Amino acid sequence: MQFGTHGNLEKHGFARNRFWAIDDNPPPFPESTAVKTFVDLILKPSEEDLKIWPHSFEFRLRVALGPGGDLVLISRIRNTNTDGRPFSFTFAYHTYFSVSDISEVRIEGLETLDYIDYLRGKERFTEQGDAIVFESEVDKIYLDAPAKIAIIDHEKKRTFVLRKDGLPDAVLWNPWDKKTKNMQDFGDEEYKHMLCVEPAAVEMPITLKPGEEWKGKMELSAVPSSYCSGQLDPDKEHLMALILSGALAGADAAS
Template structure:
């Protein structure tokens, strides 16, 4: 078997849906479904699953896959004829045969480029032409990287405005044993209180009941600590000001021909490695 086949495999998944399996030499892996352009699995070198997918996930279009990393575009809330979280996660993406160069990923062999473009049916609910590109890559040490590019391809001279998010579902053992660091003193919108704006008062975010908050203008790095599993997820992002890796409060506007780029990188490391380095100041300064 050639080395290329080891790193990237195109095959069938649940219910015959097309998917791509990415593998790195240290046995880290990720699975990406063309339906939704959605990452549904990310495993470390020990074969441990790092993402959560609901046991009730149907993998039957047009229902979105529940879990993994859904792509939310072009919106995050129901507006007019557009469904909540947009339509990108309910569409069949294609393999991108002519992706733009990505110098930062050039050394990575385990990656796939996908593309979603406008359809006549979609233009009835969102009347714009666009290219939405996604690169999913595994780093040599198992880091998971998602890079999105959205270009306005309208031919009528019109700009369009959109919101975007990587709605990542992490696999944790006990939510009461989880805390998030790096969001201290920041403003957030509480969706359980009609989107009202508050300022975070706690030193770290913990979970004792249902939570649905969008933290605004967050640092480029945040950490999710799973005490029971002694594991820390480190999130780095670029072009996505809000948590988790999203543009929520301030939408993005593109003129014809303009392109937006957003990126998320996730690492999973032993908590002991991070525990003394994740106060807010050190978190921001880590390279």
């Protein structure tokens, strides 16, 4: 559940590498929503988890598919400590988008925002461009990002629309060619066909007292490329969002 490195924890926390249980009797979606197909997953700490992060929690992840192909992820994290201790964590969904060519992609919705640049010593800058395009490695956290972000793929004539709630930041990442050559799980040319745009809570860690619960939500949809940033609520002629690796693995939390 953690973004970045903290103490003895691995870089992206331990939740992404654990076996989750399926809730056989989950609460239904509200009647007002069109979503009917979903599964609820539950993660609770094991004895080994408590050795590396000594807090009791319950992490529920709802994965839902809308009638038009929208993918919805809803995360709930509850502090179940019985000793009165609060805990803090950061969080990111690791959404890897499949794109035609990274040089043909632009991002709209992050213009004029402040960001932390991990390639420049975690210094803080302000985005200057009208839209974000890619010509080299990028590893940034945009702060106070809007609820809706567009990932526009010109060659595929397709736009991914990312909607988020409870996750104020947005991570942007592509390793580019040099770093890719040193990554065992990346082919040398695969950086050209992927992009991470990750809803996150990084700058300000989330703190929960015992009994308190945090909720975060992400919705992904794909629309024809006539969509643009000025139309963040187009008519829903949605296609199923294509992602390279499951966003499920991206729930990274720990103190």
